[in-house]
Amino acid sequence: MTFQQRIKVFYAGRWQRWLKRRIPRTQDIVLNQRRVFIFLTSYGGFMSLLLLSLFIAGINYANNLLLGLCFFLGSLLVVTIHHTFANLSGLRITVVGTQPAFAGDVAGFTIRLSNPNNRRYYSLQLDWDGAAEKISFLDCSREATLYLRSQQRGLFHPPRLKISTIYPLGLLRAWTWLDLDLTAIIYPKQIASDVLPAGDGDNDDAEYSQQRRHGIDDFEGLRTFNAGDPLAHVSWKHLARGQGLLVKTYSEPVTGSNALDYQAFVGMDKENRLSRLSWWVVKLTQQQQPFALKLPNQTIAVATGQHHQEVCLTALALFEVDV
Amino acid sequence: MNNVMSRYWLLAALVFAFIPHVERLPWWLNGVMCVMLLWRLPAIEQRLPRANNPVKALLLVAGIVSLKNTYHVLFGPEAGVSFLIFCVALKLIETNDERDSYVLLTLSFFVLATSFLFSKSLFITLYAGLALVVITAAYVSFNQQISSKHAAKTAFILLSQALPLMLILFVFFPRLPPLWTLKMTESSGRTGMSDNMSPGDLAKLSQSSELAFRVEFKDNKVPPKALLYWRGLTLSRFDGKTWRTSNSPWLDDYALTAWSQRPLPQWTETQIRIKENVQIHYKIILEPTDKSWLYALSVPYSNDNGIGLTRDFRLINSTPVFQRLTYNVVKFDAIALDPDLPDWLRQENLQLPAIGNLTARKMARQWRTFYGNDEQYITAVLHWFTKSQFYYTLEPPPLGNNRVDEFLFQTRRGFCEHYASSFTFLLRAAGIPARVVIGYQGGALSPTGDSWQVRQMDAHAWVEAWLPQKGWITLDPTAAIAPERIERGMSDMAQNQEVWGDSALSVMKYGNYKLLGQLRNIADYMNYRWQRDVLGYDADNQEEFLLKLLGDTQLWKRLAVLFGSLVVIAALLAAWTILKDRRKIHPADKIIVKLSKQLSARGLSRQQGEGVIAYLQRLQQQQPQWDKSLSSLQESYSAVRYQESHNDVVEMKKMARLLRTWPRYQPQKTKEL
Secondary structure, eight states: OOHHHHHHHHHHHHHHHHHHHHSOOBSEEEOOTTTOEEEEOHHHHHHHHHHHHHHHHHHHTTOHHHHHHHHHHHHHHHHHHHHHHHTTTTOEEEEEEEEOEETTSEEEEEEEEEOTTOOOEEEEEEEETTEEEEEEEESSOEEEEEEEEOOSSEEEOOOOEEEEEOTTTSSEEEEEEEOBOOOEEEEOOOOOOSSOOBOSSOHHHHHHOSOEEEEEEEEEEEEEOOTTOOGGGBOHHHHHTTSOOEEEEEEEEOOGGGEEEGGGSOSOOHHHHHHHHHHHHHHHHHTTOOEEEEETTEEEEEEOSHHHHHHHHHHHHTTTOOO | OOOHHHHHHHHHHHHHHHGGGTTTSOHHHHHHHHHHHHHTSHHHHTTSOOOOHHHHHHHHHHHHHHHHHHHSOSOSHHHHHHHHHHHHHHHHHTOOSHHHHHHHHHHHHHHHHHGGGTOOOHHHHHHHHHHHHHHHHHHHHTTOOSOHHHHHHHHHHHHHHHHHHHHHHHHHSOOOOOSSOOOOOGGGOOOSOOSEEOTTHHHHHTTOOOEEEEEEEGGGOOOOGGGOEEEEEEEEEEOSSOEEEOOOHHHHOGGGSEETTSOOOHHHHHHEEEEEEEEEEEEEEEOOOSSSBOOBOSSEEOOSTTEEEOTTSOEEESSOOOSOEEEEEEEEEEEEESSSOOHHHHHHTTOOOSSSOHHHHHHHHHHHHHHOSHHHHHHHHHHHHHHTTOEEOSSOOOOOSSHHHHIIIIIOEEOHHHHHHHHHHHHHHTTOOEEEEEEEEOOEEOTTSSSEEEEGGGEEEEEEEEETTTEEEEEOHHHHHOHHHHHTOHHHHTTSGGGGOSSHHHHHHHHHHHHTHHHHHHHHHHHHHIIIIIITOOHHHHHHHHHHHHSOOOHHHHHHHHHHHHHHHHHHHHHHHHHHHSOOOOHHHHHHHHHHHHHGGGTOOOOTTOOHHHHHHHHHHHOGGGHHHHHHHHHHHHHHHHOSSSOHHHHHHHHHHHHHTOOOOOOOOOOOO
């Protein structure tokens, strides 16, 4: 590391610490003078050059009208400071929620912008880690969702959100950097695999498994006949006794062969295993096949459906992650 | 750029910045600008091709060549501004994105500002105010795409708030001396006297009320107005049409001039005889003339650096006056100037064109012979001017080749220039050395009474004749014809119809003049105040004004007032932005907020998002002994907030009383589950 880099890192660190003290992580914040910064835009810089030349011309030609115009435009710049600041101050930002995503995809971060003071806000620019959105007019509460590209599996806490405005003249920019308390869960990237990573030799377990599913092996009970039930399952005995048309139901234990097992991959590293499991979770859910998920530290019982998928993917996402 | 509204605003801003220059620009540049503006109208733009780079380059070269042909230079205000406008036109065709538009808007501020180099009238300033609103609105339109009306309104609010700040800066900001001297070219359009007297020159000046110079007489001792002949130049060369300054090497001699703070040349001893004890001290504050001659009463002397007394008793400055110049003068009363006229000077002032104006020459010779001596001859001619039907008018009929003859014996209508010219001719033809003097005559006391002001309309031409023993004497034939011109001044003369001439147009002009007399007087007065108080607000005036205002000249005090008032205004603006944040809280809600604050120590404050009624009900559950107070509070609150017919004042008072007499808090036992 060169000396210059060291200085850069030193100041970047100080700057981040200062910012952290000034605008700490928050779920709900109303912008005020502590949190809003303001400076000239490049157009404002150009305008200042114009003012300087007007001033020199005014002095040299002893032309009071040139001087007056210079003062007028200078005053306009000063007044605009207040207006630009006012177009950010009083704005309330509340975190709403996040949408999870697979690593490498975009995760949605939703915030709510509102104006508790009932004031109108114009041309707000949201910049968040490469994503941007422009809100041209805000006179009541509204939500904005920005989609940020996720890098890796785990919890994704995005860097600071920059909200800025150059309204009304474009000569000054007021902005704030908010550290919003929002975290998206990033699932492992999906990698297709051919072999179902089923746990092997777990049939013993299956015998004692509480989880059962419709099957053909073991008699389970009786229920009234519904149209479409196979005739082979009709309990003719009960019919003969005059107890009505009943069908026999059978079930079978859910066996280990339907459990997605972390240990089933041989000779792969952690991330690769998780990625393949991730793929299988999505695939089995699409096929509406119930499955269980076995991780070294956690087992998720057999189930199916969207909620089950989410639970499983979250478990995969957070598996051995430093939080 | 896809927003049509912003585009229209941008074009409007450019048009407003461009209009003040239209009159002055070459026709082809006006054409170029119009074509570019039309080209970028959204409706037209879509149907026309974009200009590509070779076309732009070609346009640039063609433009520079045309500018060079029009102005012969590329520097100087006029050529510079034309070049700026040409660049704006070129920038306009390649403007695509927001950045280019911002550059154009900033340039339109600049283009608007440059119009002040050429005109400083009140009208153009008011117009510039309007243009500022339009340009600012164009800026706003790039930052909100809602409505044009909103853009205009925002611009107007911004500028109205900037106005007081600007006024404070204008009054208090110290006027600094120029950083470097700017040499304006001849074509700068400055109104003022030139170094010769061609027909019509002075008439043109008579229509300008611009200030020529101010005079401050010591101890307010102002000589009679009729004696205030502010000499500028003597003209002794006549070609039958134009009077010019002498080209004699003697008069031009640098060594012959009595420069201040240097030994006086020989001629000052012999050729100036003055009354030692009669002196008038005064100070002249001369507006820039771009010329080196100064104005003063005869016989002047100034000991200020760089000022000299010429052989024809005028003051000159060593350099042209490009900036306002203040100089101190002493006026001596002369007994005789040039008691012995040197031969070269006599020749100079007897010179006449070889041919022409025979009637006048003949008359001069006959009359001179008839009257016997110079003085009687002069009196007779002046008497003739008075008695004959001569009229003073600013719109004389045109004259041909024999100007003097035609004027004296046919038209007899003219103003000071004609009278001075023909009178000098008559004197010279009779063998009396004479010359035309141009300068200003009279002036007026400033409305505050603290100075004497001479304006361009006071420009005048008169005559000096040389008589043996007496030397040079001042003669004013105009005074013989129109004594009121001298006694009352030019602005009074303008009340008289004859002055305006008698063509149909002049009659109309006079009619308008009378009709709008009152209005014109107001406008004149405003214009006059504008010139004096705004345009003329220089370092001296600032000094004077601030002294009057603050009663102190200390710089720190001024800066304190300047920054103090700026801070006050900035604070007011800041208060406005912060207060605008505050939502208006209903007085009934205020009571609830107060209650919540009181109870916050007990952990019973209202939670975020909790409705008022819900809050009061929660309190009721947690502190049952408050039941009575809470019920009546809730009742009053609902009455004030949600019912239409009720007596607000009574209910509010009730609520306030309830709050004052709120029952004590009692710790509640946790319920056993």
